[in-house]
Amino acid sequence: MTTTQALPRSEEDVLREFRNSGALLEGHFKLSSGKHSGHYLQCARVLMNPARAERLAKAVVAGVPSEIVDNIDVVVSPAMGGIIIGQEVARVLGKDAMFLERPEGTFHLRRGFALEPGARVLMVEDVVTTGLSSREAIAAVEREGGEVIAECALIDRSVGSVDLGVPFYPLAAFDFPTYDEDSIPEALASVPITKPGSRKN
Known part of the structure; x- marks a missing residue:
């Protein structure tokens, strides 16, 4: 018998989901953005339980204004991190999900994915820090003939400072805290570096 859990609404609720799944890591991490941090949110771990992934996706969709939800044609995510949450968000919306890959360093659609001309896209990410991957993915959608009308994500590590060029x-x-390569605190610098992201730094 399954029980329905309340959707995570507050930031503490979301952080609890990460803690409970062992997805809040501590150490010395080089993020996909190139910055360094003592904390890493391992979204693949928090999303590995399908019920939790569904719950988080429903909470993500609940935060997107209805006027945007009503205009979404398709969901697109950047690989690797955005694939699972993108699929779950698409399921909640009743839309198809595609993902972008960059085997040669530039995002594009593969595997037979194609956007209808003018398709209105919701971009879905797991974690946004500097927004670099998101902006590259949004540009890729434009090259593929679509239009990103908004982006949503599980986590914004920029705390509202990132500008993606679309509603976020x-x-x-x-x-x-995150640090540039030349400003890493001594205590953090003494810890061996882990590179958990998918971008090749």
Whole structure:
């Protein structure tokens, strides 16, 4: 017998989902953005339980204004991190899900995916820090003939400072400090570096 759990609404609710799944990591991480941090949110781990992934996706969609939801034709995510949450968000919306890949360094659609000309796209990410991957993915959608009308994400590590060029609706924002290569605190620099993201740095 399954029980229906309440959707995570507050940032503490979302952080609890990460803690409970062992997805809030501590150490020294080089993020996909190139910045360094003592914390890493491993979204693949928090999403590995299908019921939790569904719950988080429903919470993400609940934060997107209805006027945007009503105009979405298709969901697109950047690989690898955005694939699972993108699929789950698409399921909630009743839309198809596609993902972008960059085997040669530039995002594009593969595997037979194609956008209808003028398709209105919801971009879905797992974590946004500097927004670089998101902006590259949005540009790729434009090259593929679609239009990104908004982006949503599980986590905004920029805490509202990122500019993606489209409306952005994260489920939660966490202010874990990040550091450039030349400004890493001594205590963090003494810890061996882990590169958990999918971007090749």
